Amino acid sequence: MAPRTLFDKVWAAHEVVAETADTPAVLYIDLHLIHEVTSPQAFSVLKGLGLPVRRPDRTLATMDHSTPTSTEQVFGGVPIKVDAAAKQVRQLEQNAAEFGVELFGMRDARRGIVHVISPELGATQPGMTIVCGDSHTSTHGAFGALAFGIGTTEVGHVFATQALLQRKPKTFAVNVEGQLRPGVTAKDLILAVIGKIGVSGGTGHVFEYRGSAIRALSMDERMTVCNMSIEAGARAGMVAPDDTTFAYLKNKPRAPQGSDWDSALARWRTLVTDPGAAFDCSVDIDASTIEPMITYGTNPGMVLPIRASIPNRLGDEVFDKALRYMGFHGGDAMLGKPVNVVFIGSCTNGRLADLQAAARILKGRKVAPGVRLLIVPGSQEVKREAEAAGYADIFKTAGADWRESGCSMCLGMNGDTVAAGQYSVSTSNRNFEGRQGVGARTLLVSPFTAAASAVQGRITDPREML
Amino acid sequence: MEAVVRVHSKTVVIPSSNIDTDQIIPARFLTTTTKEGLGLQLFADWRYQADGSPNPNFVLNRPESRGAQVLVAGRNFGCGSSREHAPWALLDFGFRAVISTEIADIFRGNSLKNGLLPIVVDDVVSQWLLDNPGAEVDIDLAAARLTLPTGVSVAFPLEAFARHCLLNGVDELGFLRARLSDIESYEAALPK
Ligand code: SF4
Numbered sequence: 322m323a324p325r326t327l328f329d330k331v332w333a334a335h336e337v338v339a340e341t342a343d344t345p346a347v348l349y350i351d352l353h354l355i356h357e358v359t360s361p362q363a364f365s366v367l368k369g370l371g372l373p374v375r376r377p378d379r380t381l382a383t384m385d386h387s388t389p390t391s392t393e394q395v396f397g398g399v400p401i402k403v404d405a406a407a408k409q410v411r412q413l414e415q416n417a418a419e420f421g422v423e424l425f426g427m428r429d430a431r432r433g434i435v436h437v438i439s440p441e442l443g444a445t446q447p448g449m450t451i452v453c454g455d456s457h458t459s460t461h462g463a464f465g466a467l468a469f470g471i472g473t474t475e476v477g478h479v480f481a482t483q484a485l486l487q488r489k490p491k492t493f494a495v496n497v498e499g500q501l502r503p504g505v506t507a508k509d510l511i512l513a514v515i516g517k518i519g520v521s522g523g524t525g526h527v528f529e530y531r532g533s534a535i536r537a538l539s540m541d542e543r544m545t546v547c548n549m550s551i552e553a554g555a556r557a558g559m560v561a562p563d564d565t566t567f568a569y570l571k572n573k574p575r576a577p578q579g580s581d582w583d584s585a586l587a588r589w590r591t592l593v594t595d596p597g598a599a600f601d602c603s604v605d606i607d608a609s610t611i612e613p614m615i616t617y618g619t620n621p622g623m624v625l626p627i628r629a630s631i632p633n634r635l636g637d638e639v640f641d642k643a644l645r646y647m648g649f650h651g652g653d654a655m656l657g658k659p660v661n662v663v664f665i666g667s668c669t670n671g672r673l674a675d676l677q678a679a680a681r682i683l684k685g686r687k688v689a690p691g692v693r694l695l696i697v698p699g700s701q702e703v704k705r706e707a708e709a710a711g712y713a714d715i716f717k718t719a720g721a722d723w724r725e726s727g728c729s730m731c732l733g734m735n736g737d738t739v740a741a742g743q744y745s746v747s748t749s750n751r752n753f754e755g756r757q758g759v760g761a762r763t764l765l766v767s768p769f770t771a772a773a774s775a776v777q778g779r780i781t782d783p784r785e786m787l
Numbered sequence: 788m789e790a791v792v793r794v795h796s797k798t799v800v801i802p803s804s805n806i807d808t809d810q811i812i813p814a815r816f817l818t819t820t821t822k823e824g825l826g827l828q829l830f831a832d833w834r835y836q837a838d839g840s841p842n843p844n845f846v847l848n849r850p851e852s853r854g855a856q857v858l859v860a861g862r863n864f865g866c867g868s869s870r871e872h873a874p875w876a877l878l879d880f881g882f883r884a885v886i887s888t889e890i891a892d893i894f895r896g897n898s899l900k901n902g903l904l905p906i907v908v909d910d911v912v913s914q915w916l917l918d919n920p921g922a923e924v925d926i927d928l929a930a931a932r933l934t935l936p937t938g939v940s941v942a943f944p945l946e947a948f949a950r951h952c953l954l955n956g957v958d959e960l961g962f963l964r965a966r967l968s969d970i971e972s973y974e975a976a977l978p979k
Pocket of ligand 1: 667
C-alpha cells in the first residue's frame with residue numbers, strides 16, 4: 322500500500338461509504354460531545370421527526386458555555402444570573418433525560434469545558450472521529466483523533482445516524498523542529514504558527530503537527546496547540562499518538578482496561594504518518610526562534626513577539642480599523658501597555674499545567690492594584706487538582722478570583738465579561754471584537770505572560786519573572 | 788429546507804476582511820433555544836449604539852440597504868466559531884447569499900445546510916463588487932454562475948452534492964438515513 326498520512330488512516334477507517342464525484346463520504350462518528358448552546362435546536366429536530374438519539378452510548382453532554390462560575394450560583398442555590406442561560410441549562414437537562422444521553426450536570430464532579438473533560442476521562446482516544454457543535458473540538462486531535470467542530474444541523478445528523486456527510490479535506494504538515502526556549506510555551510508556539518500562515522491559511526485542510534518540538538510537548542501542551550488549529554482556518558489538527566499519549570490515557574476511567582488496553586495499544590501504535598507519505602501543503606518552523614507571543618489586533622493572526630512593536634501598514638484600512646478598536650498605534654511597543662483584566666482559563670489554557678505555570682509566577686507575589694485577575698479552571702477535576710497542589714491558595718493569596726469551571730470570560734456568555742474599552746490579557750483563543758464583552762479589548766497570551774502582566778499591571782515579558 | 792434556484796438582488800457591502808461569527812452574531816445572543824428572530828441581533832455590535840438605538844452610519848441601517856438579499860464582504864468571511872446562529876441570523880435578516888474571496892469551512896457548511904449561498908469569487912470580481920455597493924447581481928444556482936450588471940458572468944465553485952440539495956430542497960438527513968443499513972454493517976464490524 323502507498324504510504325499514508327495519519328489523517329488518511331483515520332479517515333479511511335471511518336468511511337462507511339466512500340465519497341464520489343457526486344456525493345460526499347458517509348463518515349462514522351465514534352464520539353459525539355454536546356453542550357447547552359449548540360444542541361437545543363438539534364434536539365427539536367429529532368422531536369419533530371419522532372426520532373431517538375441513535376447511539377446515546379456514544380454521546381456525552383456537559384454544560385460549560387453559559388453556566389455561572391460563582392460557587393454560590395453553581396452550588397449555593399443562588400439562581401443563575403442570566404435568565405436565558407438558566408433556560409438553556411434546564412433545556413439540556415430535560416433533553417438529556419428524555420433522550421437517555423449521559424449528562425455531567427451543573428453540580429457533577431466531572432463537569433467542565435467539553436474539550437477539557439473528555440480527555441481527562443479518557444473518552445478521547447487515538448484514531449477516533451470526534452465531533453461537537455463547537456469549533457475548538459480540534460483540541461482532541463492532540464491524541465491522534467480526527468476531531469472537528471460541526472454546526473447544529475450536523476449535530477442533529479449525528480444524533481439521528483451517528484454519521485456525517487463529509488468531503489475529504491486536504492492535509493497540511495506543520496513541522497516544528499528544535500527546542501522551545503525557557504519561558505516559551507505551547508501557546509506561544511501555536512500563536513507563532515498562526516502568525517506565520519495567517520487566520521485563513523489552513524482553510525480546507527487538516528493539520529498534522531510534527532517534529533521534535535511537538536514530540537517533546539506534554540498532552541496538556543499538545544491540546545493547547547491543536548485547540549487553536551481553527552484560528553488558522555483548519556478544522557482539525559492532529560498529533561500522532563506516542564508514549565506520552567499512552568501514559569496519559571493509561572488507567573483513565575473511560576480508557577480501555579486490562580486486555581482491551583493491550584489490543585487498543587497495538588492498534589494505536591499504527592497511527593503514524595508513514596515515511597514518504599505526501600501532504601498537500603507544509604510549513605517549517607524553528608522552535609528555538611519562538612519568543613513569548615502576544616496579539617495586538619482583533620484576530621489571532623495579528624500577533625507579535627512580546628518585545629516587538631506594532632507594525633505600520635499605511636493605507637491598510639482593515640488593519641487601521643483593528644488598531645483603532647484596540648486603541649493602539651503603529652510603532653507602539655507592546656511591553657509596558659496597561660492592563661485592566663487578566664483571564665486565565667478556557668479550553669486553550671485551563672488545564673492543570675496552565676495553572677501550574679500561573680502559580681509559578683504568582684507564588685509570593687500580588688496582583689497589581691486596580692487589576693482584576695480571574696482564574697477559571699477548565700473542569701471541576703482541574704479545580705480539585707489545583708487545590709490539592711496548593712495553586713489555588715497561591716492564587717487567592719495573590720489576590721486572584723478563583724472560580725468554578727466553565728468557559729467564562731473566554732466568550733462572556735455567562736455574565737463574566739470585560740467592560741467596554743478595558744484591556745484584557747487572556748489565555749483564551751479569540752481576540753475578536755467584543756468576544757469578552759461589548760467593546761472589550763483582548764490580548765491573547767500564555768499563562769506565564771498573563772500572570773506576569775497581572776502582577777506588574779502592564780504587559781510584561783514573563784522571562785523577567787521566572 | 789426550501790429549494791433555492793436563483794437569487795436576483797442588489798448588494799450590501801461590508802468591506803472588512805476576517806468578519807468572524809462573533810461579529811455576525813455575538814455570543815450573548817446564543818442563549819436562545821430556537822432559530823427564529825436572530826435577524827434582529829445580526830451584527831449587533833456594529834448595528835446598534837450603546838443606548839440600543841440603530842447606528843445611522845452602519846450600512847445595514849441605511850435606507851438603500853433595505854431589501855438587499857446579497858451581502859458582499861472582504862476576505863475570509865465567517866471565520867471563528869461553529870455557531871449555526873450565524874447563517875440563521877443572516878437568513879432571518881433577509882440575506883440569501885454571501886460573496887467573498889474566501890469563506891471559512893464551518894460557516895460554509897452551515898450556510899449550505901440552511902439555503903444561504905456562500906459564493907467565492909476571485910479578487911477582480913470581489914474588488915468590483917466592493918467598489919459598487921448596491922449593484923444588481925444575479926445568482927443562477929443551476930449554472931453556478933454569478934452575473935454582474937456589467938454583463939460579466941463568472942462561475943463559482945459549488946460542490947455537486949450541495950448544489951443538488953439546494954436546487955431540489957433535499958434534506959441531507961433524509962439522505963443519511965437512507966444509508967442506515969450501511970452504518971449498521973459498519974458498526975457490526977467494529978472491534979469490540
Ligand atoms: S472555553 Fe472558549 S473556546 Fe473553549 S469551548 Fe468554551 S467558549 Fe469555546
